Amino acid sequence: xxxxxxxxxxxxxxxxxxxxxxxxxxxxxxxxxxxxxxxxxxxxxxxxxxxxxxxxxxxxxxxxxxxxxxxxxxxxxxxxxxxxxxxxxxxxxxxxxxxxxxxxxxxxxxxxxxxxxxxxxxxxxxxxxxxxxxxxxxxxxxxxxxxxxxxxxxxxxxxxxxxxxxxxxxxxxxxxxxxxxxxxxxxxx
Numbered sequence: 001x002x003x004x005x006x007x008x009x010x011x012x013x014x015x016x017x018x019x020x021x022x023x024x025x026x027x028x029x030x031x032x033x034x035x036x037x038x039x040x041x042x043x044x045x046x047x048x049x050x051x052x053x054x055x056x057x058x059x060x061x062x063x064x065x066x067x068x069x070x071x072x073x074x075x076x077x078x079x080x081x082x083x084x085x086x087x088x089x090x091x092x093x094x095x096x097x098x099x100x101x102x103x104x105x106x107x108x109x110x111x112x113x114x115x116x117x118x119x120x121x122x123x124x125x126x127x128x129x130x131x132x133x134x135x136x137x138x139x140x141x142x143x144x145x146x147x148x149x150x151x152x153x154x155x156x157x158x159x160x161x162x163x164x165x166x167x168x169x170x171x172x173x174x175x176x177x178x179x180x181x182x183x184x185x186x187x188x189x
Contacts, residue, residue, distance in 0.1 A: 039177040040170050048167030055160035062153035066114045069137060073144045077129035080104075082138075084124045094120055096128060096138065103135045110138050114150040118143070 016024070082096040085107055094110040094117050108130070110117060118140055120126065127141035 036177055036181045039174040039181075045167065045170055045174065048163065048170055052160055052164035052167055055156050055163055059153050059156035059160055062114060062150060062156060066147070066150055066153070069111060069113070069139065070144055070147050072131055073129045073137065073139055076132050077144065078102075078132055079127060079129050079141060082126060082128045084120045084122055084126070087120055087122050094118070096126075098128075098130070098135075099125075103130065106135070108136050108138050110140070111136075113139060113143055113147060114152055116148060 015021075078101055080101045080103075081099045083099060084094060085097045086093070086095040088094070095107050096110055097107045098104050110128070118126075128138050129141050129144045131137040
């Protein structure tokens, strides 16, 4: 049996198969209708990084004075027994009188550690550590050996990490939107 010979088509009369032509039309229609969301403006990105920097500075503000006070009292502190002479019930202040040492008989206000004071009443006796150079810097002995958790510093540190992560997410979203929208513009021209 002999094969039928088909006449050759010239190149300018070639037509794509119907399913390929339909797929190309669908793809062209889909790229025309894509609307990309507006990318976050630069000021939002700068504000996000500024907020994370502000949170970090607040964490350092809460962290550094408490740590330096404890460090100074550990290195140059003098341990003495003291008696509480006055205590506010809020407590906003606690005054102690040293019983022994060079500063015996003098009253000083107990220093705050991360905005906290121990729960004491008038007449309570406790061991305190004071700074030789500045006797008004006083903390209870227990708080110098094992400081309580510094909740404001922990909270602002966690908030700083959260805001920094969200600002990186905003930057990545902005880059993805800008890349996609410029790629479509380049293919259309």
